[in-house]
Amino acid sequence: MVRVGGRVTEILVVDDSKVMREMIVACLRVAEDFTFTHAASGLEAIEKLALQAFDLVVLDLNMPDIGGFEVIEFIRGQDKLHHLPILVVTTRGDEGSRSRALGAGASQFMTKPFTPDAILANVQSMLRPDGAESP
Amino acid sequence: MSHAFDASEFLAGFLVEAEEHLSASTMNLLAVEASLRKGENNPRAVRELFRSLHTVKGLSAMVGIEPIVDIAHAMETVLRKADRAAGALSAKAVEALLAGLRAIGERVRALSTSAPVAPAPPQLLDALAALEITKDEAPITVELDLEPGLLAKLSDAEKAQLIQGAENGRRALRVDFVPSPARAAEGTTITSVRERIGAMAEIVKVVPLSIPASDAAPGGLAFALLVLTDATDEALAAAAATTPEEIQTLHARRVDEADPLGEPDSAEEGVGETEGRRRGIVRVDVARLDDALERLSALVITRFRLARAADALAAQGVNVGELCEIVKGYGRQVRDLRGSIMRARMVPVAELLDRVPLIVRGLSRTTQKPVRVVIDAGKAELDKAVAERIFPAIVHLIRNAVDHAIEPPAERQRLGKPEEGLVRVTCFERSTNQLELGISDDGRGIDREAVARRASRPTPADDAALLDLITLPGLTTLDQATKTSGRGLGMDIVKRAVLDLGGELGLRTTPGAGTTFTLLIPLTITIVDAFSFVCGEQTFVAPISAIEEVVEVAPEALVRGPSRHSQLGEVRFMERRGEIVPLVNLASVFSLASGEEPKALVVRRNGTPLAFGIQRVVGQQEVVIRPLEDPLVKVTGISGSTDLGDGRPTLVLDLVALCGALSQNRTEVAA
Amino acid sequence: MSELYVVFKLDDAEYVLQASDVLEMESFGGATRVPGTPPYVAGLIHIRGRVVPVVDLRLRFGLPRIEPTLDSRVIVVQSGERTVGLLVDSAREIMKIAPEGLQAPPSWMGGEGDGFVKSVAHVEGSSGEKRLVMLINCAKVIGQEGIYVDERN
Known part of the structure; x- marks a missing residue:
């Protein structure tokens, strides 16, 4: 179980596919103190990030409105969001986007399809950057 | 595995989204083809296609449907190249992409019937891989007077769109929206603003901007919406919760030489497309609406119980006047609620018929008959459950029309008809609860005597009797079942599909001139x-x-x-x-x-x-x-x-x- | 790993169903008959907001019809996409059977119930007595084969 300062961990899940968001949430749901907020577009994500505090963002790259890269750029351009962990989850087979995403400021990058364990482990390690505790 | 992930749980949702992307992609590909005929590129449609295929690929990978992943990947590769080449796609590429969509569609449908999913056809993958995409350069000589930070966020295509729009007499504007928790609490968010603006303007791009945080902008954020519109500043300002004074007109200025705009964005970023129409639409699984109806049915039942109890009291001589009024009012509320749920179940018929042009195209190619399809569905809407049940019947009638009714081009020429056959699908609301769908062709008509001979029955006296005859189970009017209509539904099943919905099937045919089938179907059945x-x-x-x-x-x-x-x-x-x-x-x-x-x-x-x-x-x-x-x-x-x-x-x-x-x-x- | 099975009775014989296929067990208070269906279709019942057809297993297995009793049960099973109720004389017990305990049914188990029994098992009762239970083939009993028309291309 993950505890960040003894409070609930707020995760923003950004993907234009509702099914994909539900799948991501299903994978992460096992940690009881996670709560999830959905955003169906990059714009919606940016708005929520500006108005609300989150502990972590799970972000798709390929979206209508504005894409994931612009969301990363926006996050990294904000003082208060500078340290927000961003897990980019995108469709496999695009090595170029991995280096671009990490270069732009994503904290972690994983490709679909992913296993529940992999995404959960990634999220947990990102929330515990010191790696003090092992699962 | 610390916990199991059951992809099958998401299959229904996957099917819904995949169908949506397929239908949108078909429309986009047809738009590309239409542009192609005019000698133009259609970068917007190409990007939408890319985005859809990319999503389909990712979803299919999650639910483990490898054949679809393979096909979508091959298509996506072509589209990424085309996107980088400003939307250039050849006729051959359109053809191959259409084949790809068909192949994915077949597999999605197999999945929805729990049938095995065939592997990706190697010829298709080869054909897609062999496509060459070339870029034609078109230097930009006009620039927008926007602050550089904003300008840098626009792609060439988006700039061109704004400039062309302005040149064609529309107003190119910048409307800013500043989100805040107070506005969000009232339901005014970038999503709702986008939807409202989208209803009165063509949104070319939305750019997030960091601004100094203040009481008015606690998030330190503003969105700049760049739009083309004929709407008034007042209307736009109201939609974006701002004032008309804040709206800025964009002017184009000529530049001597194309600015070095840098490399086009990689496809992942390039697909940040502004597409206004879909926003604000909630996708709802029909099952959830059915669930709501189910719950509603409990209310309907409660109403009967109340009415019955009131009657029983009345029988004992109790004055139930007021109680009866309440029960009546309750009944009205239930009816209104029912109306709202039913409206949520409605889908535009035009959307249902989205796939028809593609189907006709395919048939036209298989049969070597040029066929034009005209669809006039107006604004009619239909319950999703009804739509799903009636669509196979519509497809079958269209198949019959192309395959049997429309004559080969040489024969049409001899008869003095236009070489290109015509299939027309029309739809209008006949009454508040009935829709009339018409499927007509300008082909050879149905030969009553020939049908009668084949069926060894007396010649039918009129069209109604002819319809009864051709919808007898097991009767085919052609000597051999042909490739396109030999399988699937027979006319008897078309009739069954219509009757099962409580509808009526009608026929009007004139030898030599054409045939019209009319389907009267209820808008809702529940x-x-x-x-x-x-x-x-x-x-x-x-x-x-x-x-x-x-x-x-x-x-x-x-x-x-x-x-x-x-x-x-x-x-x-x-x-x-x-x-x-x-x-x-x-x-x-x-x-x-x-x-x-x-x-x-x-x-x-x-x-x-x-x-x-x-x-x-x-x-x-x-x-x-x-x-x-x-x-x-x-x-x-x-x-x-x-x-x-x-x-x-x-x-x-x-x-x-x-x-x-x-x-x-x-x-x-x-x- | 032993699996759980629901045991039910018809006449003197004991049958089992995989517990994972069983959605509900309800007492039987009569069903709405559907004209035009085979005699073994007892009719429709409501179970938890669903309308479920019920197969009278006695009639399906060629046994004489009896009046339902307080012991009569409807076992609601999920078979593929379908949800169907099975009306049985009684159903009270859950048992574990190891996979190796299941054997092919003897060939003489034919006649009316041909193919309805998938396998048989000898199990030991609570007081040590030997019992023969028959695992039924649900799909066959509710007539799954050949019902759907394939409309795909």
Whole structure:
């Protein structure tokens, strides 16, 4: 179980596919103190990030409105969001986007399809950057 | 694995989204083709296509459908190149991409019927891989007067779109929206603003901007919406929760040479497309709406209980005037709620017919007949459940039209017809609860005599009789079943699909000139006004719409006819306003204990009346019909079940279908 | 790993169903008959907001019809996409059977119930007595084969 300062961990899940968001949430749901907020577009994500505090963002790259890269750029351009962990989850087979995403400021990058364990482990390690505790 | 992830749980959602992307992609590809014919590129459609295929690929990978991943990946690769080449796609590429969409569609449909999913066809993958995409350079000589930070966020295509729009007389504007928690609490968010602006303007791009945080902008964020519009500043300002003064007009200025705009964005970023129409639309699984209806049915039942309890009190001499008013008001509220849910279930018919051009295209190619398709669906809407059931029938009629009805081009030329055949699909709301769908062609018409010869039956006297004949189970009008229409639905099944929905099928054909099939179908099927009645000691309900009249049967006025069909019991005849109406005992039809049947329900099918004798009418009420899907209980004339409040299922009868089954039986016996 | 099975009775014989296929077990208070269906279709019942057809297993297995008793049960099973109720004389017990305990049914188990029994098992009762239970083939009993028309291309 993950505890960040003894409070609930707020995760923003950004993907234009509702099914994909539900799948991501299903994978992460096992940690009881996670709560999830959905955003169906990059714009919606940016708005929520500006108005609300989150502990972590799970972000798709390929979206209508504005894409994931612009969301990363926006996050990294904000003082208060500078340290927000961003897990980019995108469709496999695009090595170029991995280096671009990490270069732009994503904290972690994983490709679909992913296993529940992999995404959960990634999220947990990102929330515990010191790696003090092992699962 | 610390916990299992069951992809099958998401399959239904996957199917819904995949179908949406496929249908949008088909439209986009057809738009690309249309542009191609005008010698233009369509970068916007190409990007949308890329985005859809990319999403389909990712979703398919998650639910483990490798063949779709492979096909979508190959298509995506082509589209990424095309996107980088400013949307350049050749006719050959369009062809290959269409084949790809078809291949994905087939696999999605296989999945939805739990059938095995075929691997990706290697020829298709090869054809996609072999496509060459070349870029044609078009230097930009006009620039927008925007602050550089904003300008840098626009792609060439987006700039061109704004500039062209302005040149064509529309206003190119920048409208800013500043989100805040207070606005979000009122429901004013970038999503709702985008939707409202999208309704009055073409949104080219939305750019997030960091601004100094203030009381008015606690998030330190603003969105700049760059739009093309004819709407007033006042209307736009209201939609974006700002003032008209804040709206900025964008001017184009000529530049001497194209700015070095840098490399086009990689596709992942390049797909940040602004597409306004879909925003603000919630995708809802029909099952959830069904669930809502289910819950609503409980309210409908409560209303009956209340009404019954009030009646009981009244019978004891209690003054129930006020109670009755409340029950009535409650009934109205339930009806309104039902109306809202039903509206949520409606889909535009135009959307349902999205795939038709693609189908016609495919058929046209297989049959080597040039065919033009005209669709006029207007604004009609249809319950999603009805839409899903009727679509296969529409497709079959279109297939028949292209395959059998439209003559080969040489023959058409000889006949003095345009070489290109015409298939027209029209749709309009005939009444508040009925939709008329028409599928016509300008082909050879149906040859009555030829059909009769093949069926070894007498030549039908009119179109109605001809329709009865061609919809007999197992009859094909061609000597050989052809590739395109030999499989799947026969005309008998088209008819069944229409009748199952409580609809009617019609035919008008002129030899040499063409054929029109009309499908009258109900807009919704789930809740109907119904009579409940007792027959053979069992309670049934039947939709009021199907019943012409409830009559008293006067035994002394009945005429006994020779009974040709002992199964139906006695067929008797009664006179009703100068018309002779056959009367059958419903209990005997259903092999139930039959007794006195002093009442009768008069039903009309194809103009011919039939009366079903019943014991007594119980009442009239709104019922929620649940279709009976299980093969164990699929019986002609029984369309579903409902709950009248006693907790037990009550059968819903389709008396018109029953009427049809009986008369068919009779014809067969007579023949 | 032993699996759980629901045991039910018809006449003197004991049958089992995989517990994972069983959605509900309810007492039987009568069903709405559907005219035009085979005699073994007892009719429709409501179970938790669903309308479910019920197969009278006595009639399906060629046994004489009896009046339902307080012991009569409807076992609601999920078979593929379908949800169907099975009306049985009684159903009270859950048992574990190891996979190796299941054997092919003897060939003489034919006649009316041909193919309805998938396998048989000898199990030991609570007081040590030997019992023979038959695992039924649900799909066959509710007539799954050949019912659906394939409309795909």
